[in-house]
Amino acid sequence: xxxxxxIVGLPNVGKSTLFNALATAGAEAANYPFxxxxxxxxxxxxxxxxxxxxxxxxxxxxxxxxxxxFVDIAGLVRGASKGEGLGNQFLxxxxxxxxLLHVLRCFEDPNVVHVEGRTDPRxxxxxxxxxxxxxxxxxxxRRRERTLKAAKAGGKAGEEAKxxxxxxxxxxxxxxxxxxxxxxxxxxxxxxxxxxxFLLTEKxxxxxxxxxxxQLNKPxxxxxxxxxxxxxxxxxxxxxxxxxxxxxxxxxPPAERSGFLASVGLEEPGLHKVVRAGYQLLGLQTFFTLGxxxxxxxxxxxxxxxxxxxxxxxxxxxxGFIKAEVMSWRxxxxxxxxxxxxxxxxxxxxxxxxxxxxxxxxxxxFNV
Numbered sequence: 001x002x003x004x005x006x007i008v009g010l011p012n013v014g015k016s017t018l019f020n021a022l023a024t025a026g027a028e029a030a031n032y033p034f035x036x037x038x039x040x041x042x043x044x045x046x047x048x049x050x051x052x053x054x055x056x057x058x059x060x061x062x063x064x065x066x067x068x069x070f071v072d073i074a075g076l077v078r079g080a081s082k083g084e085g086l087g088n089q090f091l092x093x094x095x096x097x098x099x100l101l102h103v104l105r106c107f108e109d110p111n112v113v114h115v116e117g118r119t120d121p122r123x124x125x126x127x128x129x130x131x132x133x134x135x136x137x138x139x140x141x142r143r144r145e146r147t148l149k150a151a152k153a154g155g156k157a158g159e160e161a162k163x164x165x166x167x168x169x170x171x172x173x174x175x176x177x178x179x180x181x182x183x184x185x186x187x188x189x190x191x192x193x194x195x196x197x198f199l200l201t202e203k204x205x206x207x208x209x210x211x212x213x214x215q216l217n218k219p220x221x222x223x224x225x226x227x228x229x230x231x232x233x234x235x236x237x238x239x240x241x242x243x244x245x246x247x248x249x250x251x252x253p254p255a256e257r258s259g260f261l262a263s264v265g266l267e268e269p270g271l272h273k274v275v276r277a278g279y280q281l282l283g284l285q286t287f288f289t290l291g292x293x294x295x296x297x298x299x300x301x302x303x304x305x306x307x308x309x310x311x312x313x314x315x316x317x318x319x320g321f322i323k324a325e326v327m328s329w330r331x332x333x334x335x336x337x338x339x340x341x342x343x344x345x346x347x348x349x350x351x352x353x354x355x356x357x358x359x360x361x362x363x364x365x366f367n368v
Contacts, residue, residue: 003299004069005206005278006097010124011115013105014210014243016040019072021246022271040072046279046286047272048297050329050359054288055295057336066286066297068278071097094132095198099281100205101274102128103243104230106223107212121209121226126178132200133175139197140172167193175201183234204281207231208274209240216242217265237277241270285358288329289313290338300356307352310364320368324350329359 007015023042045065055063073093094100104121105114116123147168150161167190174184180201181194194202209227218224224240231238249257249269261268279285279299286297287309300309306326311318326348327341335341356362 004097005099006071007101009103013103015103018243042070043067051297060295062294064296066299103208106209136199144168287360306354309356316368320366322365325363327361
């Protein structure tokens, strides 16, 4: 599945540094606003110890993790909704991603300028939210003009237009208060209608508190606490990490990384938390396919059925679906082989309507 997360925030908060750490892609990170102009793209493997352990059992020639795409987007400033800075380009790039990773600067560094003059993550979030809300208001107003004309027509089309006007007016009222639409209570039907507008503030968001090494293992840091509170208010997940250190970790040989992590008091790279949280935010889960040639993790939406999962591998799998042979990854690891799972009667035969569970190991049978 081609899903992407855009890394956003004010200039000089550490977006490109975090992107470098995620993608090890060499995106330029420098001390001046709008260092990032064209968005950088990076495909990032989703860390999954289940797949690693399965590969130890199966011993395939190749192991392939699921991936997410991260997009490093140019920094936003006040007035972006009116074209200030790189505003129009920034906002167009946001519209193309599935979710946002909002980096909030919590570190102090006199050598790295802050476009607002001082470090304040709550104010920084409000600047970004305000600009996105203003841009969404423009989109709503354009749509409302067209819908108002349609509402004057008679019959079913006119009634549907009137219902849409009611939704648009409620949405605009929310935006007028500077409140993102993701925090708005809407029915599933109304939410689906809003999604058709591709509004910026409707996208789900993860918040990253970007700290420096001196703030590691200090959960009571007031700026970090502010980010935690902001995330809690939106029922989102706060992630605390030092982007510069994360980038340094990625430059080390793999064998040296665990020692470096221990030296700074970390159990795992913060990037793992970012990728897992992004997976959760987008409502994704993983199933596995196994074989001597390859063990592979596949990304699907939670709640997908077996035939939909089969189509992710190849459209022929879905078109000619016969059955799915399903086993639990836990059973495979506990018993040590696919043969043992079959002998214990723990391999299940499922049809098209089976709802795939996170961590299922599946062989699809098909005929076209």
